[in-house]
Amino acid sequence: MLFLVAAKGATVxxxxxxxxxVDALAPKGAGVALAVPVAxxxxxxxxxxxxxxxxxxxxxxxxxxxxxxxxRVGLRTFRHLHALSLRYHLDRQTGGLARVIDRGTLGIQSVxxxxxxxxxxxxxxxxxxxxxxxxxxxxxxxLMTFVAVGLYLAFTLLFTNARVRIRRRMNDSDNExxxxxxxxxxxxETVKYFGNEAHEADRFDRALASYxxxxxxxxxxxxxxxxxQAVIIAIGLSGIMLMAARGVASGHMTVGNFVVVNTYxxxxxxxxxFLGFVYREIKQGLVDMEHMFDLLGVPAExxxxxxxxxxLAPAGEVRFNAVRFGYRPDREILKGVDFIVPxxxxxxxxxxxxxxxxxxxxxxxxxxxxxxxxxxxxxxxxSAVTQASLRAAIGVVPQDTVLxxxxxxxxxxxGRPGASQIEIERAARLAQVHEFVLDLPDGYDTxxxxxxxxxxxxxxxxxxxxxxxxxxxxxxxxxxxxxxxDTRTERDIGAALAAASAHRTTLVIAHRLSTVVDADEIIVxxxxxxxxxxxxxxxxxxxxxxxxxxxxxAIEQDTDAIAAEILxxxxxxx
Numbered sequence: 001m002l003f004l005v006a007a008k009g010a011t012v013x014x015x016x017x018x019x020x021x022v023d024a025l026a027p028k029g030a031g032v033a034l035a036v037p038v039a040x041x042x043x044x045x046x047x048x049x050x051x052x053x054x055x056x057x058x059x060x061x062x063x064x065x066x067x068x069x070x071x072r073v074g075l076r077t078f079r080h081l082h083a084l085s086l087r088y089h090l091d092r093q094t095g096g097l098a099r100v101i102d103r104g105t106l107g108i109q110s111v112x113x114x115x116x117x118x119x120x121x122x123x124x125x126x127x128x129x130x131x132x133x134x135x136x137x138x139x140x141x142x143l144m145t146f147v148a149v150g151l152y153l154a155f156t157l158l159f160t161n162a163r164v165r166i167r168r169r170m171n172d173s174d175n176e177x178x179x180x181x182x183x184x185x186x187x188x189e190t191v192k193y194f195g196n197e198a199h200e201a202d203r204f205d206r207a208l209a210s211y212x213x214x215x216x217x218x219x220x221x222x223x224x225x226x227x228x229q230a231v232i233i234a235i236g237l238s239g240i241m242l243m244a245a246r247g248v249a250s251g252h253m254t255v256g257n258f259v260v261v262n263t264y265x266x267x268x269x270x271x272x273x274f275l276g277f278v279y280r281e282i283k284q285g286l287v288d289m290e291h292m293f294d295l296l297g298v299p300a301e302x303x304x305x306x307x308x309x310x311x312l313a314p315a316g317e318v319r320f321n322a323v324r325f326g327y328r329p330d331r332e333i334l335k336g337v338d339f340i341v342p343x344x345x346x347x348x349x350x351x352x353x354x355x356x357x358x359x360x361x362x363x364x365x366x367x368x369x370x371x372x373x374x375x376x377x378x379x380x381x382x383s384a385v386t387q388a389s390l391r392a393a394i395g396v397v398p399q400d401t402v403l404x405x406x407x408x409x410x411x412x413x414x415g416r417p418g419a420s421q422i423e424i425e426r427a428a429r430l431a432q433v434h435e436f437v438l439d440l441p442d443g444y445d446t447x448x449x450x451x452x453x454x455x456x457x458x459x460x461x462x463x464x465x466x467x468x469x470x471x472x473x474x475x476x477x478x479x480x481x482x483x484x485x486d487t488r489t490e491r492d493i494g495a496a497l498a499a500a501s502a503h504r505t506t507l508v509i510a511h512r513l514s515t516v517v518d519a520d521e522i523i524v525x526x527x528x529x530x531x532x533x534x535x536x537x538x539x540x541x542x543x544x545x546x547x548x549x550x551x552x553x554a555i556e557q558d559t560d561a562i563a564a565e566i567l568x569x570x571x572x573x574x
Contacts, residue, residue, distance in 0.1 A: 003061060007054035008121050010047045012128045015263035016136075017044045023256030058117070066112045074105040077292055085301035086367040087327070097295075099178050103171070104292025107285035114285075118278045122271040129264050137253070141240060141261065145268075148236025152229060152272055159225045160280045166218045167284050171291075173211035180204050222280075233272065237265045302369055302387065310389035315343035316474040316505035317378050318364065324372030325356075325363060333359050335528040336373065339521075343378075346506040348516035350549065351525035357509045358399070360525075361477045364507070366390055377475070395473030399480035399509075401464040403455070408437055409444035411463050415470035423470060431466035433459065465497065476506045513550050522546065 017040055024037035081089075081097065126149055134142035184191060184200045191200055244261040247253030318341040326332035333356045341347040349357050363370055366387055375382050382390050395415075403411045412424050424444070428434035436459060440446045448454050448463070455463065468476070478497065498518070510516045517536040524532040524539070524546045532544050539546035 003054045003058035004117070004121055005124070007051055007058060008124050008128070010051040010054065011267070012125060012132065012264075014044065014047050014051065015260045015267060016132070017047060018263060019254075019256035019260035021256075022259045023254050062112075062116065066109055069112060070105050070108045073108055073292070074101065077101055077104065077295055080296050080298075080300075083300045083303075084298060086362065087301060088298065098182075099175055100288075100291045100295060103288040104295075107288030107292070110281050110285035111289065114278045114282050118271065118274065119282070122275060125271065126268065129268060133261070133264065136260065137247070137257065140243060144236065144240050144243065145265070148232065148239070149268070149272065152232045152236075153275070155228050155232060156225070156275055156279055159221070159228065160283060163218065163221050163225070163280060164283050164287065166214055166221060167280075168287060170211060170214040170218060171287070173207060173214055177204060177207035177211055180207055229272070237262075240265055302366055304386050305384060308384060308386050311377060311380060311382070311385040311393055313378050313380075313393045313474050315378050316393070317341065317343045317376075318347075318475060318505055318507070319376040319379075320360070320373070321376065322373035323363065323370045323375060325359060325368065325370045327368075332371075333528050334363075334370070337525070337528070337530055339523055339530065339533070341505050341507060342520075343505055344503050345520040346501060346508060346518070348508040348510055348519035348522040349525055350510055350513060350516060350522060350546065351531075352549075353511075355525040356528045357525055358479055361396065361479050361507065361509055364475075364477065365394055365396060393473055394475045394477060395468040395471045396477045396479060397461075397465050397468050401457075401460045403448045403460055403463060405447070405449060407442075407445050407447055408440075408463060411448060412444075412466045412470060415467040416472070419470055424466075427466040427470040430469050431462045433462035433466055436462075474504060476501050476504050477509070478506065479509045480511055513546075513553055524549075 021037050021040040021044060024040060078101065081101075126145075130142045130145050133145055180200075180203050184204065191197060240261055241258075244253060244258045248255060248258050320337050320339050323334055323337045324332060325334045337356075337360070339347065349360060351357055362368055364375060364382070366382055369383055377390070377393070404414065409421075409424060412427060413419050415427070416423070421444075425434055428437060437444055437446070446454075448460075478501075508516050508519060516522055519536070521533060522536060522539055523530050524544075526545060532539055532542065532546055534542065540550060
């Protein structure tokens with residue numbers, strides 16, 4: 001603020017010194033020798049240096065404040081997005097959220113920079129110039145200046161407010177276009193499978209067309225705004241110069257006074273000329289900040305209770321007590337599910353698609369809170385402990401494996417950031433992926449591509465298993481963990497998973513019943529409720545739902561085996 005005041009103080013003194021230098025050089029009569037006003041000219045030069053120098057020092061000092069504020073708010077928003085529920089993210093488009101954060105942080109920079117360095121100094125300069133004109137000349141000059149500036153500000157504010165609505169439509173169209181492009185590129189393979197490149201291009205073009213229309217309207221309105229501002233400034237400047245010229249002609253004012261008045265108005269013209277831009281950018285920055293702060297205002301569906309303790313899970317017993325849950329109030333998924341997984345034992349959950357198997361893992365990991373009943377780990381209600389401690393105790397190998405667009409080393413080490421290379425390789429060996437990685441040209445430094453698309457489904461799954469093994473959790477959830485693997489690899493990894501799950505509480509959610517025959521207990525989930533429970537042998541003997549599922553899968557496997565034997569013979573004949 002000191003540098004800001006000093007810079008503007010030097011700026012408003014410049015016309016006064018300049019005018020006195022002009023008066024000193026003005027002819028005072030025939031034959032009178034003119035003396036060069038060295039002190040005034042040197043003073044003028046020093047004031048120009050001071051005006052620019054203090055302005056640069058002001059910018060340099062404020063840079064740290066501006067960037068730190070932007071960083072803090074951006075980080076807070078990013079953390080808040082990670083704290084929001086899975087339901088929120090499933091309902092949003094990632095590309096649009098990224099644009100909101102980007103524009104919001106840039107909006108903070110714009111508001112701080114333009115508000116502090118343009119609006120405040122300009123108002124300060126207008127007040128000082130008006131006061132100086134009144135003191136040096138009379139109230140009419142101050143009034144004319146004040147009226148011209150007032151009309152300019154009123155016109156700018158009214159016109160710019162109307163333009164903000166156009167900018168909002170531009171933002172919405174830009175968000176839509178960005179979201180569509182990101183969504184389409186993330187699903188590149190699906191687009192190719194169905195040959196829908198033209199369809200995707202048409203969707204993107206429609207969003208761009210909406211943006212184009214709003215952008216043209218924005219540009220035209222900006223031209224009209226600039227024209228109106230120029231007219232108001234020209235009228236005000238002409239009026240004050242006429243008043244000053246009359247004063248010179250009547251002998252009440254000197255040529256230097258005329259120069260002072262003209263210079264002040266021209267000096268005000270530059271910041272006023274940019275005031276429309278500044279106001280528009282500040283308004284746009286506030287709009288962008290508003291969208292980002294709206295994100296910060298979204299409450300977290302799953303939140304820690306005040307003073308919640310950390311989970312203590314030395315054993316890892318898992319208990320579901322009459323758990324009920326539905327993603328929507330009118331459609332309940334789980335209808336009073338009860339089961340216990342003793343510490344260090346393995347429970348398998350099987351059932352038809354849509355029975356609620358994966359919902360159980362999401363509830364245990366506390367992506368959602370149950371609408372009824374309770375989930376306990378070692379007797380502790382998981383809704384009463386911190387989410388961080390709960391999730392630290394649980395490892396998940398999901399059905400749909402998504403990797404970061406980074407190296408294989410990074411993706412495995414994500415299970416425990418900071419792990420040594422030896423620990424990473426040990427986890428990779430257990431997941432049967434180490435030898436595969438060594439065969440790659442870049443080894444563990446191989447980039448996996450967006451969402452791991454450079455790896456096959458089985459390779460991605462093994463990297464995910466290695467990542468979870470490295471985390472070394474007390475409770476392990478295998479959600480269709482081997483669904484993307486062939487039969488041979490499934491057997492190999494089955495041994496690794498058995499070793500990894502030894503002495504750990506393990507929940508296996510499976511479609512292939514052959515992967516759960518060694519479970520201590522199997523529960524069969526049908527329509528959100530436990531239909532059967534028991535060991536593999538006991539469930540087969542019961543000849544119920546599980547036995548029918550086993551028979552159907554056995555027939556499918558036999559058919560696949562026969563096809564595998566016949567197809568090579570047909571190929572030889574061909």
